[in-house]
Every structure is written in structure tokens, then in C-alpha cells.
Amino acid sequence: MKRIAKGIRGLICTLLMGMPAVSTAEDTNGAIKVVVEQPWARASLGTSRPGGAYLTLRNAGEKPVTLIGIRADIAGMTSIHETQTDNNGVSSMMPAADIEIPAGETLSLKPGSYHIMLMKLQAPLVEGETFPIILLFADGTELEVMMPVLRIGARGPEG
Amino acid sequence: MKLITKFFGIGGVALATALFMGWWQVDGPGSTSTPRQRPLPLTEMNFELTNQNGEAVGPKTLIGQPSLVFFGFTHCPDVCPTTLSDISAWLDEIGPDASNLNTVLITVDPERDTVGVLAEYVSYFHPQIQGWTGSNAQLADAAEGFRAVYEKVVREDGDYTMNHTAGVFLFSSTGRMVTTIDYYEPREFAVPKIRRAMQDRDADGTI
Numbered sequence: 001m002k003r004i005a006k007g008i009r010g011l012i013c014t015l016l017m018g019m020p021a022v023s024t025a026e027d028t029n030g031a032i033k034v035v036v037e038q039p040w041a042r043a044s045l046g047t048s049r050p051g052g053a054y055l056t057l058r059n060a061g062e063k064p065v066t067l068i069g070i071r072a073d074i075a076g077m078t079s080i081h082e083t084q085t086d087n088n089g090v091s092s093m094m095p096a097a098d099i100e101i102p103a104g105e106t107l108s109l110k111p112g113s114y115h116i117m118l119m120k121l122q123a124p125l126v127e128g129e130t131f132p133i134i135l136l137f138a139d140g141t142e143l144e145v146m147m148p149v150l151r152i153g154a155r156g157p158e159g
Numbered sequence: 160m161k162l163i164t165k166f167f168g169i170g171g172v173a174l175a176t177a178l179f180m181g182w183w184q185v186d187g188p189g190s191t192s193t194p195r196q197r198p199l200p201l202t203e204m205n206f207e208l209t210n211q212n213g214e215a216v217g218p219k220t221l222i223g224q225p226s227l228v229f230f231g232f233t234h235c236p237d238v239c240p241t242t243l244s245d246i247s248a249w250l251d252e253i254g255p256d257a258s259n260l261n262t263v264l265i266t267v268d269p270e271r272d273t274v275g276v277l278a279e280y281v282s283y284f285h286p287q288i289q290g291w292t293g294s295n296a297q298l299a300d301a302a303e304g305f306r307a308v309y310e311k312v313v314r315e316d317g318d319y320t321m322n323h324t325a326g327v328f329l330f331s332s333t334g335r336m337v338t339t340i341d342y343y344e345p346r347e348f349a350v351p352k353i354r355r356a357m358q359d360r361d362a363d364g365t366i
Contacts, residue, residue: 042240045233045280050318052236077316083237085342090308091238091325095315111241112342118236119316152283153244 024060025135025143032141033061034101038157041118041147044125051075051118051125053133053147054109054157059101066100066138067107074131076120083112093117098138111155125149196306201226201334204304208265208293211278216291218304218334225337225357226261226330230307230323232268233280238325238342239264246327247285249349256357257287265301266292267309267323331359 023036034057041053059065070078082096096114101107109115116133118125125131127149135143150159198204204218221228227246231239243264250257264281266272269292272280277290293301302309307324314320327340329352337356340349 042236045283049234050236052240079315081237085325088308089324089326089339089341090322091342092312092322093237093320111237115237119314119318152240153247155241155244155248 023143023145025137025141032063032065032137032139034058034065034135034137034141034143035060036135036143036145039145039147040154040157041116041125041131041149042154043127043149043152044118044121045152046124047121049121051121052111053116053118054111055116055145055147056109057101057107057135059103059105059107062103064100064102065141066098067135068098068138069136070116070133071136071142072116072118072131072133074122074125074133075118076122078119078133079117080109080114081117082114085112127151198305198307198328198330198336200336201304201330204301206293206297206300206304208291208297208301209274211274211281211290213274221261221263221330222334223332224259224261225332225353225359226263227327227353227356228261228263228265228305228330229327230265230267230302230305230309230325232266232321232323233272233276234268234318235321242325242327242342243281243284243288245346245349246288249353250285250287252350253353257285260287260353260357262288264288264290265298265305266290267298267302267307267321269293269295269298329353329356331356333359335359 025034037056037058039055041051044051057067067080070080072078080096080099081093083091083093085091099107099114130146130148132144132146135145201218201221207215207217210216229242231242233239246262250260250262262285266277272292274292277292281288281290305328309321309323311319312322325342329337329339331337337359338352340352
């Protein structure tokens, strides 16, 4: 019974996220379930500058999951960074440590906060195109996400 | 009785000491962080930079129209494009009146942000947005006037990034500093603040 309830809940989750480009990772016994919503990247100017990409991760499973990094063929080097602004209004960026998402919680990678840095771009991020990235979790789960590229002036997943 | 008085006496001294120590460390001479300072009026600033068209510009260029000024750099993947996009949206919301606003990005990375690079970069955002650059010394003069700070930080891939003051400074048409729009401030406050800067007149009514 519990198993069915879990299955239905997973299904509802997936239906509720009926937006384009939703990715879900689930391990064999269903204990780990991560839903990715609203992935997007900002178009780059050529390849000389690092690109930024964002998404929301929902832990729909029953155990905490830990995001430890990402991999992307389009970038020679990737990392998850966090932008911080101090009391003096000075913004800085630093590589984020592993990020744990408790069961049922959501982690937003969004402008001014956590973001995916795509360094040493192998190809420009062109508006209208998509490219894959792979999210890496501490338990070894890997989740491929297709990232739609929005215009350089985009402020969020809606453009 | 005497004991109680003594007890409170000691308590009072301890409290006063604690308060004094707190003041010393937070606001007093013992403070380690410099308090956030407001930019000077544009009329008291002194710097020379070059705009995206290769023209010489400075604080006097901004007098006569209200201004939005912010610091950033084009190799910035997160805060700067977001700020530029935000400002573009605010200018769109303000509509035709926005053509009376000076809107200037001053780069904190003049090494990479040459006139040509900035010209291309700002062309992706609202047409009203200008990009100003200069030598390191010229940039230091400009930052001094705005009381802005910036610092080069080497990143893990060997490239570098810049930490910098991220807010948007608003000045009246006379060059008076009106207010700032902080990076994390709710977006709905921004446009009313810009309108306030646009309507700001000095007490004598001159523009």
C-alpha cells in the first residue's frame, strides 16, 4: 500500500511539473527521487566568458540528497558557485561546497545565489538551442538535464 | 542590604563595560569594517573615463539629467547580466521618459573591458545603457567618488573574477545622490525610486 502511495505521489509530482524539460532521477528502490524544474542558461557572448545556468531541484524522495557537482561537455570546467553580497553591498562569487537537500525540500539555483558556472566554453551558448549537463549526487546518482538557452537579457526561466 | 547594593553595583559596571565593548567593536574606534559610505555628489567627483563610443566622459557628463550608475564587468556570469537585465526591464517600464535618464555601467575590469568589448556587451541590453571604461588609475578615481570598491580574485580555473559593489546609485539631474537600489531589494521598489530621482529637484527649484 505504502509503495503504491509513493508511486502515485511520484506520478502526481511529475504531472504537476508538466512544464517542458523536467528531468527526474530515481534510484532502484525509489528512496532517492530528484525532480529538476525550470532549467535555463543564459546565452553567452562567444566562448571567452564563463556562462551561467540555473535550475530548481526538488527532493521528492524520502532521504536527503547531496548535490556535489556537475559535468558538461560544453564546458572545459564547471562548478557550482554561490554569489554573496555583504553588508557593504559588495558582491563576490565563490565555489559552493556540497549542497544537501533534505527530503521534501527544494534547492533553487537562481541569479544572485547558487548558479552553475560553465567555464572554458567549448562552444557558445546560443539562444534557442539546448545542451545537456549532468548533475552529480553524493550517492553516485547522475541526472542528465537538457538546458534551454535563453537570451542574454533573460532574468529567469520564463525569459 | 549592603550586599544587594554591592551586587547591583557590580552588575551595573559589568553591563556598562559590556555596552562599551560592544560599541567599541561595532561602531567605535575598534570597528574592523568600514561603514558603508554614500557616493559624493557628482559635482564633487573628479574622474575621466571613455564611453562605448570612444568619447571622453566624466561626472559632469551626467549633470543635467537624472542618472543610474552601477559597477560591473562583462566576464561576470551572474550578478552583472542580471543587473543589466533588471535595469533594462525598469527602463522599459518607465517608457519614453527613460530617454531622459543617464544609465551607466562602469567596468571594474578595464583590462578586459575595452571600449569595443563594452560597446558590444551593452548592445545586448536596453539601448539607453552606456558602458564606461578607462585605465586602472582612472577607474580608481571613479570608484573613489562613488565610494565603490572592487577587487580582483583568481578563480579555480586560473582565470579571474572581480568582487565589486553591486548596487545601483541614483542621482538627481543636479548630481545630488538620491538613493541606491540594492541588489537584493524587492524589484517593485526600483521603478518608484528611479521616478523619485527623476523628479528630484533642489530646494531652489533649479534643475
